Amino acid sequence: MKLTQAEYQQRRDHLAAEMGANSIAIIATSPEVMRNNDADYKFRADSSFYYLTGFAEPEAVAVIETSADGEDYTYSLFCRERNREMEIWTGYRAGIDGAVDDYDADEAYAIDLLDEEIIEKLLGKEKLFYRMGAKPEFDTRVNTWLKKTEQMHQRKGVTVPARVIQLNRILDEMRLFKSEAEIEMMQIASDISAKAHTRAMQTVHPGMMEYALEAELNYIFGQNGCVPSYNSIVGGGENGCILHYVENNKVLKDGDLVLIDAACEYDCYASDITRTFPINGKFSPEQKALYNVILDAQIAAIDVVRVGQSYKEPHNVAVKIMVQGLLDLGIMQGNLDEIIESERYRQFYMHGTGHWLGLDVHDVGDYKIDEEWRNYEVGMVVTVEPGLYIAPDDENVESRWRGIGIRIEDDVLVTEHGPRVLTKNVVKTVAEIEELMANSQAQNLIKN
Numbered sequence: 001m002k003l004t005q006a007e008y009q010q011r012r013d014h015l016a017a018e019m020g021a022n023s024i025a026i027i028a029t030s031p032e033v034m035r036n037n038d039a040d041y042k043f044r045a046d047s048s049f050y051y052l053t054g055f056a057e058p059e060a061v062a063v064i065e066t067s068a069d070g071e072d073y074t075y076s077l078f079c080r081e082r083n084r085e086m087e088i089w090t091g092y093r094a095g096i097d098g099a100v101d102d103y104d105a106d107e108a109y110a111i112d113l114l115d116e117e118i119i120e121k122l123l124g125k126e127k128l129f130y131r132m133g134a135k136p137e138f139d140t141r142v143n144t145w146l147k148k149t150e151q152m153h154q155r156k157g158v159t160v161p162a163r164v165i166q167l168n169r170i171l172d173e174m175r176l177f178k179s180e181a182e183i184e185m186m187q188i189a190s191d192i193s194a195k196a197h198t199r200a201m202q203t204v205h206p207g208m209m210e211y212a213l214e215a216e217l218n219y220i221f222g223q224n225g226c227v228p229s230y231n232s233i234v235g236g237g238e239n240g241c242i243l244h245y246v247e248n249n250k251v252l253k254d255g256d257l258v259l260i261d262a263a264c265e266y267d268c269y270a271s272d273i274t275r276t277f278p279i280n281g282k283f284s285p286e287q288k289a290l291y292n293v294i295l296d297a298q299i300a301a302i303d304v305v306r307v308g309q310s311y312k313e314p315h316n317v318a319v320k321i322m323v324q325g326l327l328d329l330g331i332m333q334g335n336l337d338e339i340i341e342s343e344r345y346r347q348f349y350m351h352g353t354g355h356w357l358g359l360d361v362h363d364v365g366d367y368k369i370d371e372e373w374r375n376y377e378v379g380m381v382v383t384v385e386p387g388l389y390i391a392p393d394d395e396n397v398e399s400r401w402r403g404i405g406i407r408i409e410d411d412v413l414v415t416e417h418g419p420r421v422l423t424k425n426v427v428k429t430v431a432e433i434e435e436l437m438a439n440s441q442a443q444n445l446i447k448n
Ligand code: GLY
Pocket: 230, 261, 272, 355, 361, 385, 409
């Protein structure tokens, strides 16, 4: 499935309307990044550029110019020209004709002409919308253009942009609210990611390497034409306590849990899932007790992802349940309110409970308005990901709890009927996980 060109056009219409008359917006895609000599990282378009254009090739810049009365606008796409020889080396290019015919550009130019043509486009405009600070090399070019046009203004009196406005003020707010079609894309990404986690539960066994389990996830992503939306975390035992553990190069041990934070993107729309489960298929009493505290917290936190609730409410709900759980299990001592007030719980829960999700895994959009947490509205997608991490060397905690790291993460869409969990297709209760794993272990025994 792909978004329609009409949807991209609606977004440009919306942006142009917000820009107002006599304005210009410049949006560049990401630069290509070298991994090591002659080997690039696989190219991934800039999310905001892709959001407006659907154009996935490198070396491209979109320009939106609104008319003097603000009633109309022109969309120009600067891109690589078709070139038979280069295409043999680096693949198909839409070229100038493709930019117009397939991507609905009003005007298309060779990317090599950008420095020349952009000056023409800047002349006569009053405002420039550009995301300054995100791409240092491109910022330098924009500054050069502004310097040049400013000189023309001083010498010849022509109108040039006197104001540069952060483009993300408009675009990020647009991206925060997902359309029906975007939700479908995110549902597909979530379903594939859920399948990958299910396969991980079905294939894990003591003695397996963390990277081999990561390969099981990648198999499902790859079979569906997807790539991970961020570096996969596959942490066995105490590695689950390292929040951004990505080495994934240790042995998975009998009796330990494994924490997997991994998901894919589908046509650039991300999913973000964490599951934690026993490597041998059966939770120990301590693992189960702690797991259920986090699961209760997560389910309660998801339930407050509702229109009108504060962005922060899932965090508040999750913290309260987890602190009470830590007190009940004897892992913490003291008074519930005092622990929350002083944030002493951060010894075991040191990250937030979620973030916006969309074209970026940590998606754009303001979390606060006028310094207050904003409220949930229909069409927002947020992750809900509480966890507890008992450091392996924490001598203030009984040894039986040490080295247990658990997080449970789902992706939640705000609807007018309440929270919709996009990632519900991968099990998360102790009973469901143990049953799934027992069934697959039995199947593996039959096969062997
Ligand atoms: N996978 C990144 C995160 O959960 O924020």
